[in-house]
Structure formats: structure tokens, C-alpha cells
Amino acid sequence: MxxxxxxxxxxxxxxxxxxxxxxxxxxxxxDPYVRKAQAEGYRSRAAYKLIELDERFQFLKGAKRVIDLGIAPGGWTQVVRRQCPQAAIVGIDLLPTDPIDGATILQMDFMDEEAPGVLAEALGGPADIVLSDMAANTVGHPQTDHLRTMALVEAGCLFASEVLRPGGTYVAKVLAGGADNNLVAELKRLFTTVKHAKPPASRKDSSEWYVIAQGFKGDAVRPKRDDEA
Structure with a gap:
């Protein structure tokens, strides 16, 4: 070098x-964020995306239960641990993730039909926040890649609506243009405020944005389980 x-x-x-x-x-x-992450002990520069989003939207304060979808390599959970040291955190990823003190990490596919139940059981109560930095593996075809990633965002939204406490927050990575109209409409039905943001730590040439949905409306909009239908 x-x-x-x-x-x-x-x-x-x-x-x-x-x-x-x-x-x-x-x-x-x-990359200054890479150097900063190395100096401050974060596993990835992505940690600063969450830090910057929280500085703007203030959703981490007071969180007691947090779910991290797409946890690997663990930077977002590290941020939560530092800012909310008493919070219970459960993360999931297809990729192996080194242990993080105070966090339960599941190596499995979030799209597996058993995953939502396993996550909810591991958390042990309603979530204050559901974080999702998930993105589908790209195939090099922009429209296909967008559809695959948005399917994850929609699945995360449905999951959040099942596990969040009233007033809770869902933060998810979306791609250029943000969430599509149908998803935005659903988020607005479920949450009192829905915003899009691109934190400074997100590279300018990246197509990623984040949707921040706050103020979950609770049982009035929560999907009914099969045994309640």
C-alpha cells in the first residue's frame, strides 16, 4: 500500500x-467512515448510517427490546448496545455473525416461515424497534434486484406490524426512489409518520435510502392471526 x-x-x-x-x-x-469504524470498534461503516438516522429521528432513546433483521456483520446491533445498554436485542441473518455481548443472534433465513415466531419468542415481549438493513443478493438486473429487496422490506413491514408495541418504530433499507406507493400507503396506515432519508454515511453513488416509520398505531391496525379471523 x-x-x-x-x-x-x-x-x-x-x-x-x-x-x-x-x-x-x-x-x-x-473511506473516512471505514477508518472511523476501525478506530471506534464498529464492525462496519454501516454503524454510522444508524447513528446518523437516530440523530435525526431520535428512535433509539429508551428502547428496551430491539430486533435487527440482517444483522451481519453486527454494526447496527453494536450501536444499539452502546446507546441502549439495557435493551434486549435479537438479530437474524443468513450469514454467520460473531457473538455480540447482550445480543441473541439467529443464523437463519428471515423469509423462512418459522423465522418470525422464533424471533418473537427469543425477544420475549413486544418490540420497541424493528431495524432492517436487509438487501437481497443482487443478480445485476436493476429491476429484478429492486423487486427482490423490496420484497424483503414488505416482509419486514408485516413482521413489524405483528411484534411492535404501540408507538414503536420500523426502520428499513430501501432502494433508489424509496418505498413504492403501495408500501408507503401501508406504512402510513400502520404508523403516524413515515419519512425517507439518506444518511451522510450512505455513499453518494449508492442507490440505498432508508424509510423511517414511527408511531405504530397498535392493535387498531395490527393484522389478525388465523385464530382470530
Whole structure:
């Protein structure tokens, strides 16, 4: 690794690396959020997206039970642990995630029909916040990638409506343009306020945005279980 003009770091040798790999490594080396995460002990720069969203919307304060959908590698849960040290946290991801003190981590597919029940049981009570940084694996076709990720957002929304306490919050990653009209309409039915935001830590060339739905309306809008229908 060497320093080029302007102090930017460059890879000393690119032998055997693809152009996209070289570009990604150089971007990581010169990303202030990556360096800050390393210095402050966060597992990923994504931690600052949650920090910045919370600074703007103030949803973490006083949280006692939190669910983290798509927890790997754990940066968002680390933020919750630091800001709400007494909170119970349950996370889920297909990928393995190293243990985090004070958090229960499930390695399974959130879209598995058993996952919502397992998460709710592990949490042990109504959630104050459901966080979702989930994104579908991309296939390189923008419309397909968007549909796959939005399906996760919609599934997360349904899950949130089943486990949140009245007044609770759902925060989810969406893609360029934000949530589509049908999902926004559903979120507005379920929550008192629905906002879109792109935190400064989200790279400018990234298509990601976040939807922040606050003030869950509770039993009046909560889906009925099969045995209640």
C-alpha cells in the first residue's frame, strides 16, 4: 500500500486482482467512515448510517427490546448496545455473525416461515424497534434486484406490524426512489409518520435510502392471526 497524490492510499500491487476488486479496496482504504469504524470498534461503516438516522429521528432513546433483521456483520446491533445498554436485542441473518455481548443472534433465513415466531419468542415481549438493513443478493438486473429487496422490506413491514408495541418504530433499507406507493400507503396506515432519508454515511453513488416509520398505531391496525379471523 502506498500514498498517491493528495495523500490518498493506493494498493502497492494489483497483481492477480480484478479491476472491480482494486476499485473496491482503494475505496475502502480512503473511506473516512471505514477508518472511523476501525478506530471506534464498529464492525462496519454501516454503524454510522444508524447513528446518523437516530440523530435525526431520535428512535433509539429508551428502547428496551430491539430486533435487527440482517444483522451481519453486527454494526447496527453494536450501536444499539452502546446507546441502549439495557435493551434486549435479537438479530437474524443468513450469514454467520460473531457473538455480540447482550445480543441473541439467529443464523437463519428471515423469509423462512418459522423465522418470525422464533424471533418473537427469543425477544420475549413486544418490540420497541424493528431495524432492517436487509438487501437481497443482487443478480445485476436493476429491476429484478429492486423487486427482490423490496420484497424483503414488505416482509419486514408485516413482521413489524405483528411484534411492535404501540408507538414503536420500523426502520428499513430501501432502494433508489424509496418505498413504492403501495408500501408507503401501508406504512402510513400502520404508523403516524413515515419519512425517507439518506444518511451522510450512505455513499453518494449508492442507490440505498432508508424509510423511517414511527408511531405504530397498535392493535387498531395490527393484522389478525388465523385464530382470530
Amino acid at each position: 502506498t500514498r498517491g497524490d493528495g495523500g490518498r492510499q493506493r494498493i502497492k500491487t494489483a497483481k492477480g486482482r480484478s479491476a472491480s476488486s482494486i476499485k473496491w479496496i482503494q475505496r475502502q482504504l480512503n
